[in-house]
């Protein structure tokens with residue numbers, strides 16, 4: 341039996357299913373979570389399906405979270421989507437169920453759960469959820485709300501079909517989701533929208549980005565700078581892809597100061613596998629999109645030097 345069939349057998353077996361995703365969610369985390377929940381709700385109306393994690397108002401257009409008691413976890417199947425490692429799972433009760441399933445597309449460096457379905461080559465977890473639906477489509481229903489959520493996740497994680505993880509299969513899945521009622525234009529509008537503070541911070545990024553000779557680039561956003569733009573850490577998500585628009589930039593890191601004075605590091609690349617650097621600094625992620633932590637300016641300097649070095653080596657190897 342393949343892993344997907346094992347997961348489907350568990351879904352059929354349990355009458356309570358609780359779906360988690362990662363902290364600080366993005367459209368793919370919410371989209372795959374809501375998409376799976378809506379497929380299961382439509383297919384098994386007599387089962388209790390819940391989605392948990394912090395309610396994020398900015399993502400209510402994809403779907404809202406449920407509030408459930410601790411008792412709900414008794415004899416429940418818990419499915420965690422889009423989350424590479426257990427410490428990042430939102431709602432820490434994830435280990436209180438009877439069975440734990442991981443469905444993800446990040447490198448499986450820190451496995452968890454009783455059953456794991458991890459496909460790194462998938463553009464997004466939302467694409468995986470569609471594939472799951474497709475494999476068992478004679479027994480599952482794909483309602484409009486699920487198709488909308490899943491397409492939101494795919495569009496989010498592929499940067500609107502811009503990143504290399506976008507495959508012909510991704511495009512076919514997107515087409516199927518549109519046929520099932522997803523409104524691609526509305527999703528594009530939601531994900532393209534900027535608040536005025538983020539628009540102004542974008543201008544700051546273009547003006548203040550440091551681009552090194554070989555294409556490594558970086559920007560440090562201290563709490564003082566963020567306060568001037570009236571933004572906190574969560575307001576920086578929209579500016580992370582910006583340096584990649586510059587032709588000369590090959591890889592980049594944005595250092596975002598946290599309340600405790602340390603820095604969250606958001607790294608991206610067009611070719612070099614920057615997750616190797618992220619792993620050295622309490623982080624990880626995809627080869628071309630990773631996150632890490634820097635405790636002080638000293639560690640920031642170290643990360644910049646490593647990024648510069650890796651960018652040079654990658655170009656030499658080409």
Ligand code: AMP
Pocket residue numbers: 424446580605606607622623624625626629630631632633
């Ligand atoms: P972000 O810059 O936060 O959008 O993160 C990009 C990707 O890096 C995410 O999809 C995660 O897979 C990964 N990531 C971010 N932060 C961490 C972390 N602290 N530990 C492991 N992986 C991370």
